[in-house]
Amino acid sequence: MAPAYSSHVCIFVSTFFTFILASSYANAAAVTSAAILVTVDQSGNGDYEKIQDAINAVPSDNKELVFIRVKPGIYKEKIVVPADKPFITISGSKENGTIITWNDSGEIFESPTFTVLASDFVGRYLTIQNTFGPGAKAVALRVSGDRAAFFGCRISSYQDTLLDDTGRHYYKSCYIEGAVDFIFGNAASLFEMCHLHSLSEGDAAITAQRRQSPSENTGFTFLGCKITGVKSAVLGRPWGAYSRVVFALTYMSDAILPQGWDDWGDSSKQSTVFYREYKCYGPGANAGKRVEWSGKLRDNEAELLLTKNMIGGKSWIRSMPTRFKKASAKHA
Structure with missing residues (x-):
């Protein structure tokens, strides 16, 4: 690896940790256990028959943990978690049991089936889908709040499936499916043990990360994931000139084309993007024919980059509540 790569990584790490230290305790609301x-x-x-009704009942400027348990079923709803309603968890009871579905297309901020604008949101065991299909932008999930986490969720559409927009996000053991730029946006996100499935039949990209300047502390990291596909795809292309994506310890099927990455028809971005791989394996992980403007991480670089510290996760990723209480009148 050229020395410039190491310098680039050091800048990446220092700016990220500055960001984390400045905002680790931004979520110091009076939440209870x-x-x-x-x-x-x-x-x-x-308590409610619709998910949106349960969200609407949470008071503005909420400071308590609210756990919305959704019984199995198909919920044909277009969901919005407003910015003034933090600390909400929406949870199904089992994988594939709670399906939230809509069929819409259009602009990326208008078409989502499920939109999260609030901070400190958690989604568990939810299937979130946009069934519009090919032909237009059709977002399944938009995440625009800070400190959002998703566990065991299935997120599916065709084009622009997951708008990972802004904020710090964590995805654990999620299944994410699409064909064109199906994980895109400018968040700072860690995807751990997720399954990415490409529906692309040509050279469409899995990611389209939108970092637009070297001062932005954003990027996508995929750790211990699995990539499969129906035919062929590339790992990513730069929606923003300083696009930043890392794949580490990830299985790549032969759906990944040998070149690995695409510059979106703009060769000037080759010198500014940060596309790295680390100890990936499988038939699609052969680095011999990768584009020369991508690279590999060294072990010492990976130690710094591949932890929840990169999103400040230790201060905000929360586990399942251990105790529950009934809603007061203001939540009813």
Whole structure:
């Protein structure tokens, strides 16, 4: 690896940690260890029959953990978690059991089935899908709040599936499917043990990260993931000139084309993007024919980059609540 790569990584690490130290305790609201439990059940045996109604009932400027448990079923809703309603968890009870579905296309901020604008949001065991199909932008999930985490979720569409827009985000054991730029945006995100499935039948990109200047502390890191596909795709292309994506310890099937990356028809971006791989494996991970403007991480560089510290996760990624309490009148 050329010395310039090491310098680039050092700048990356120092700016990221400056960002984390400045904002690690930004979520110091008066949350309690016990969560308010709200149940959504289409059969009428819960507190609400629609997910959006349960979200609407949370007071503005909420400072308590609210756990919205959604019983299994197909919920045909277009969901928005407003910016003034932090500390909400929406959880299904089992994988593939709670399906939130819509069919819409158009601009990326208008078409999402599920939009998260609030900070400190958690999604668990949800299937979020936009069934529009090929032919237009059709976002399934938009995440524009800070400190958002998703566990065991399935996110599917065709074009622009996951708008990983702004903020710090964590995705664990999620399945994400699409064909064109299906993970895109300018968030600072860690994807751990996720399964990415490409529907591309040509050379469409999995990621389109939008970092636009060297001062932005954003980028996508994929750690211990798996990539499969129906035919062929590249790992990413630069929506922003300083696009930053790292794949580490990831299985890549032969769906990944040998060149690995695409410059989106603009060769000037080759000198500014940060596209790296680290100890990936599988038939699509052969670095012999990768574009020369991508690279590999060294072990010491990977130690700094491949932890939750890169998103300040230790201060905000929360586990399942251990205690629950009933909603007060203001939540009813």
